[in-house]
Structures are given as C-alpha cells and as structure tokens.
Amino acid sequence: MNSGTAGIVVGAATSGLTYAQTVVRNHSANIECVPFIAADGHEARVLSSIPAYTFYAVSKDTKYPEVFIKILNLYLDVSEGERGSDLHATMMQDEAGNEIWKLSPANTMGAIAPSKANELKYDQLKELAEAIEKRDDSRLSQVDKSVYASISDYLDNGVYRNWGWYALFKENGSLQKLVDVREVEGYFAFSMYSAAPSENMNKYLEALDVMQWTAYVNIIVGEAELDSFDTFVTEWLATGGEEITAEVNEWYSQFND
Numbered sequence: 001m002n003s004g005t006a007g008i009v010v011g012a013a014t015s016g017l018t019y020a021q022t023v024v025r026n027h028s029a030n031i032e033c034v035p036f037i038a039a040d041g042h043e044a045r046v047l048s049s050i051p052a053y054t055f056y057a058v059s060k061d062t063k064y065p066e067v068f069i070k071i072l073n074l075y076l077d078v079s080e081g082e083r084g085s086d087l088h089a090t091m092m093q094d095e096a097g098n099e100i101w102k103l104s105p106a107n108t109m110g111a112i113a114p115s116k117a118n119e120l121k122y123d124q125l126k127e128l129a130e131a132i133e134k135r136d137d138s139r140l141s142q143v144d145k146s147v148y149a150s151i152s153d154y155l156d157n158g159v160y161r162n163w164g165w166y167a168l169f170k171e172n173g174s175l176q177k178l179v180d181v182r183e184v185e186g187y188f189a190f191s192m193y194s195a196a197p198s199e200n201m202n203k204y205l206e207a208l209d210v211m212q213w214t215a216y217v218n219i220i221v222g223e224a225e226l227d228s229f230d231t232f233v234t235e236w237l238a239t240g241g242e243e244i245t246a247e248v249n250e251w252y253s254q255f256n257d
Contacts, residue, residue, distance in 0.1 A: 204240025
C-alpha cells in the first residue's frame with residue numbers, strides 16, 4: 001500500500017492509521033474501507049478474538065495497591081467522565097506543552113455493557129462525523145476532541161499523516177462500517193478461547209505460527225499445491241498442535257458443560 005503497488009489489502013477497521021503513509025506519499029490517493037469479501041461470492045466470515053493487548057499487574061507486596069485503581073479512575077474521568085472538561089483544564093499542559101494526563105503510567109478505555117456497546121459506539125461515531133462536517137467539537141469528549149484536532153490538521157492544514165484519523169471517523173468511515181457489520185448475524189467467528197496462553201502454547205505456539213504462515217504463503221504464491229494444506233495440518237498436530245488443542249478443549253469444557 002505504502003509503495004503504491006497494491007490495490008486491495010485485508011486489515012482491521014483501524015488500518016487507516018497504518019496506511020496514512022500512502023496518502024503522505026501520494027496526496028491524490030483514494031482509499032476506502034469495504035466489508036470483508038469472499039472470492040467465491042458467498043458471505044464471508046471474519047475471525048475475531050479478544051482485542052486486549054496490554055495487561056497491568058500489581059505486586060502483592062505493593063503497600064498501596066488501591067492507588068493503581070485510583071490512577072485508572074482519574075484517567076477515565078479526564079478522558080471520558082462528566083468531570084472531564086474541568087479536570088482537563090488543570091491537566092492539559094505543562095510548561096513544555098505536554099498534555100500531562102496522557103503521561104499517566106496506566107491508561108484504559110471505558111468499559112461498556114455489551115448490550116449497549118453498539119448503540120453507544122454508534123452515537124459516539126455519529127457525533128464525531130457531525131463535528132467534522134460542521135467543524136464544531138463542542139459536544140465531544142476530551143479524547144474525541146484530540147481526534148478531532150488531528151482530523152482538522154489534515155483537512156485544514158494539509159497534515160497528511162493525520163489522514164488515517166479522518167478515514168476512521170468520517171461519515172461512513174471504517175469504524176462506522178464496523179459497527180454496522182457487527183449487527184449482521186454470523187459475520188464474525190469469535191475465538192472461544194479467552195484465557196492466558198497455556199503451558200503448551202508457550203512451548204510450541206511460536207514455532208507453529210511460523211509453520212502456519214509459511215504453509216499459507218507457499219500455497220498463495222504457487223510454491224506449494226493446495227492439497228499440501230492437509231500435510232501442514234498433520235505436521236502442525238504432530239509438532240505440539242495436538243497438545244494445545246487438548247488444553248483448549250479441557251479449558252472450554254470447564255465453562256460449557
């Protein structure tokens with residue numbers, strides 16, 4: 001994408017941030033997000049798993065472990081809470097111009113009940129899209145105002161590295177489309193495993209992942225026949241995959257018997 005040699009790429013709804021460099025290099029580049037498609041015309045299903053990528057741990061020897069929770073609560077108050085505007089005014093900048101609250105040693109996103117997540121997310125996206133259209137950020141949360149400022153830099157000042165934010169949050173942008181497809185029954189195939197890596201995952205999974213992607217790439221580029229996939233599966237199971245599968249099934253059975 002960044003070198004201008006690809007016409008389509010599979011990615012996350014946030015891929016606009018990754019491929020903003022395409023627009024930096026070619027200001028006339030026109031990139032749009034479309035829902036996942038299947039080559040054979042059938043409805044495609046998209047694999048999905050828990051998106052957590054950062055975890056915090058507090059030592060049992062910590063004298064005041066509750067302070068960690070207070071830091072997270074304060075971060076949420078500044079970024080998303082009702083007191084956000086007042087708190088933000090006192091934590092906005094130091095003498096060097098840094099937004100002090102963003103230097104928090106711990107940060108998180110607000111938790112939303114699953115039953116209301118789509119509704120609230122869609123409302124937030126609509127407010128951002130309307131703010132972009134009307135050029136008015138007065139109704140936005142502090143975090144969304146930061147996003148809006150980046151988008152304004154792209155639209156008004158030609159700061160093309162911020163194009164990705166516009167691609168995500170504009171009217172009918174990628175995040176709005178993500179909310180829409182979440183309403184389609186069966187669109188996502190969710191991973192049923194939501195625990196920490198098992199003992200055998202830690203032991204074998206890194207090598208198995210390399211084996212998997214090597215097998216996929218060899219088939220895609222024509223260096224291996226399609227039926228070589230069956231050989232790969234046999235080797236994957238024999239090289240630790242069978243042990244991992246047994247662990248996952250045992251874990252799953254504890255909660256679904």
